[in-house]
Amino acid sequence: MLTRPPVKFIDRIARALPQIVVAPGFAAILYFVYGFIIWTGYISLTKSKMLPNYTLIGTRPYERLFQMDRWSVAIENLFIFGFLFVFVSVIVGCLLAVLLDQKIRAEGFIRTIYLYPMAISFIITGTAWKWIMNPSLGLEKVIRDWGWESFRFGWTVDNNLAIYALVMAAVWQASGFAMALFLSALRSVDQDIIKAASLDGASPWRIYLRIILPSMRPVFMSAMVILSHLAIKSFDLVVALTGGGPGYASTLPANFMYEMTFRRNEIAVGAASAMVMLATVAAIMVPYLYSELRGKKHV
Amino acid sequence: MASLTIKNAVKRYGNVEVLKGVSIDLRDGEFLVLLGASGCGKSTLLNMIAGLEDLTEGEIMIGDRVVNDVHPKDRDIAMVFQSYALYPTMTVGQNIAFGLEMRGVPKAERALRVEQVAKTLRMDHLLDRKPAQLSGGQRQRVAMGRALVRDPEVFLFDEPLSNLDAKLRLEMRTEIKRLHKRLNATMVYVTHDQIEALTLADRIAILKDGEVQQLASPAEIYEHPANMFVAGLVGSPPMNFLDITVEAGEAGPAAWVTLRADGADKPVLLDLSAHTARLDGYVGRKVVMGLRPEMISQGTTDAGQCVQCEIDVTEATGADTLCVLNWNNQEVLARGTSGYTKILEGTMDFTIETERACLFDPESGLRLD
Incomplete structure (x- = not known):
């Protein structure tokens, strides 16, 4: 009778090797990402103050969170900042890409210049723009020294304008990245389509508006998702550029969370704000991932 | 419909001479095939007729109008591309109507003409689909429809059948032939397939290294090739x-x-x-x-x-x-x-x-x- 030869130990290992290799990383992600999400969610329902305390008190931290003016300012700021940052970056990036697409000289050099800000950390961007926008040593002083005595550019010290100063610095940093995304998409458009459109009698800007840009919809989606999550995570830029000030006029949720958790001994409220942020990100990412993973049929 | 005259067309890229003085004279309603291996300059010549590339020297005339400096959209030509070049975000109907729309044709007339063309090419059921949902042969039809709807003076075809499988290629070849017979339009057709050239053309221009080797009817080219290059290129199995x-x-x-x-x-x-x-x-x-x-x-x-x-x-x-x-x-x-x-x-x-x-x-x- 035929018997199946025994599977050697080494063969079994070889067969399981992929799983073995992936396992540590998988375990680490499971513990450090999802584990801590659950932990934070739990903490947000406890009466933790300076140190974690595991006594559950229901949704009271959330109630306290939404009663705080600082939090509503932070949420409002996030909407202003996020909306302006994403749209201005996309529009500026798209314009730059279209302009760079005109077969100009030294394109590689110019492209690198526009893309470079993305390689700088937000802390440095923030510091540099803090100096530029500082009324007594930045742009305002320079222009006044040139003779325009009444020139004012005190955005960072103005309660109502500080958030727009953040938008300006963030757009400066991210629009080059958006440009690179759009440029590669522009380059991948079939040249025959452009030829066909110009034979059809379309002017160059109509070709862009009617044919090329609509065909780049997936890239617009990606750019918006990447930029939105940058906006929601923004923390270091605020710390470096305005410190959340004046007062708390330019606080963003991430700064709020840091402030509550590590400075004001309100760990539960900090955890609650973190959970609200997670929900916000999920609200953006889940529909996107869903539409992406469902397949590319309707692109 | 119009005649097409190419006088001593030269194209240079830097020092490289891609076309070395090509002269071709096309009667109104004639079907010309430009035949040659890749790199012989046939597509360059077609692009020059379309106005997508400039002439270094020479003259191109449509009818009795010199079009050297006329913008492609004002030359009254339509071109079918090898890659079909359909607009991916528009439906078939919008694709066909786009050229009319850009020329300011009123909406009602546009719809009417799109419908007519769709009927001629037997694709009226496809008008609401996007190009990505079509098969290769259907895309080919849309590309043809886009050219037809404009009713241009000259039709240009840039290897329109080379992306199709053998059976479809045969069908579409017959279709193009039938179309030419019905419209009696001036057509210039670029291909590297000698069977396509022999079956479709009124006259074939065989190009090699930017020069016309022979410009004659298919029968003449087959029976009396001007030189060994032409004799070896045309005919299958080869001479x-x-x-x-x-x-x-x-x-x-x-x-x-x-x-x-x-x-x-x-x-x-x-x-x-x-x-x-x-x-x-x-x-x-x-x-x-x-x-x-x-x-x-x-x-x-x-x-x-x-x-x-x-x-x-x-x-x-x-x-x-x-x-x-x-x-x-x-x-x-x-x-x-x-x-x-x-x-x-x-x-x-x-x-x-x-x-x-x-x-x-x-x-x-x-x-x-």
């Missing part, structure tokens, strides 16, 4: 070329050819008396004899000189069986009797129609006339 030395025979010029028969090489004197005038002054010199496979047919007939030779290999293609023979230690293709019915093997009789043979000068490659 056989044999190096021969012309001798003075009894009835006129003749040449010795060594045939393999019954396992031994046997010299045979081929009678070239039909070419006496052509070979005047060539006695004792080498020439190249071009014989198409169908000029060497199996069996004994009185159409030409009968010889016996050994069949090396046979290749049955269904309609005919090709026989590989050995002449002058060189492979020669002959067309055997059609069908699978007859077994072709060993040494058999073949008839060579020497009076239809083409003779070329071995140095210049030109046909002796």
Whole structure:
């Protein structure tokens, strides 16, 4: 009778090797990402103050969170900042890409210049723009020294304008990245389509508006998702550029969370704000991932 | 509809001369095929007619209007691209209507004309689909529809069938032919497929290295190729070329050819008396004899000189069986009797129609006339 030869130990290992290799990383992600999400969610329902305390008190931290003016300012700021940052970056990036697409000289050099800000950390961007926008040593002083005595550019010290100063610095940093995304998409458009459109009698800007840009919809989606999550995570830029000030006029949720958790001994409220942020990100990412993973049929 | 005149068109990229003075004259309603291998300048010439590339020298006229400096959209031409170049975000209907829309045709008329074209090309059920949802053949139809709806002076086709599978290519070829017959429009068609060229064209221009090798009707090109390049390019299976030395025979010029028969090489004197005038002054010199496979047919007939030779290999293609023979230690293709019915093997009789043979000068490659 035929018997199946025994599977050697080494063969079994070889067969399981992929799983073995992936396992540590998988375990680490499971513990450090999802584990801590659950932990934070739990903490947000406890009466933790300076140190974690595991006594559950229901949704009271959330109630306290939404009663705080600082939090509503932070949420409002996030909407202003996020909306302006994403749209201005996309529009500026798209314009730059279209302009760079005109077969100009030294394109590689110019492209690198526009893309470079993305390689700088937000802390440095923030510091540099803090100096530029500082009324007594930045742009305002320079222009006044040139003779325009009444020139004012005190955005960072103005309660109502500080958030727009953040938008300006963030757009400066991210629009080059958006440009690179759009440029590669522009380059991948079939040249025959452009030829066909110009034979059809379309002017160059109509070709862009009617044919090329609509065909780049997936890239617009990606750019918006990447930029939105940058906006929601923004923390270091605020710390470096305005410190959340004046007062708390330019606080963003991430700064709020840091402030509550590590400075004001309100760990539960900090955890609650973190959970609200997670929900916000999920609200953006889940529909996107869903539409992406469902397949590319309707692109 | 209009005539199309290309006068001494030259195109240079830096020092590279892609087109070296091409002149072609097209009657109103004529179908011209530009045939050549890739890199011969045929697509450049088409792009120049379309206005997508500038001429370095020369002149292009549509009707009696010089269009050198006229923008592509004002030349009143339509082009079908190899990649179809459909607008991916628009539906089929919008794709077809786009050119009319850009020209300010009112919406109602646009809809009417799109509908007409869709009916002609039998794709009225596809109008609401996006290009990504269409098959290759359907996309091809849309690309044609986009050209048709504009009702232009000149149609340009840039290898429109080369992305289709063999069966569809045949269908669309017939469709294009039918279209030309119905519209009677001036058309310029670029291809590297000689069968397409032979079947579609009123006249074929064969290009090589930026020069027109021959501009003539398909029959003329097939029967009387201007040079060895044209003779080798057109016709499938390709023409056989044999190096021969012309001798003075009894009835006129003749040449010795060594045939393999019954396992031994046997010299045979081929009678070239039909070419006496052509070979005047060539006695004792080498020439190249071009014989198409169908000029060497199996069996004994009185159409030409009968010889016996050994069949090396046979290749049955269904309609005919090709026989590989050995002449002058060189492979020669002959067309055997059609069908699978007859077994072709060993040494058999073949008839060579020497009076239809083409003779070329071995140095210049030109046909002796």
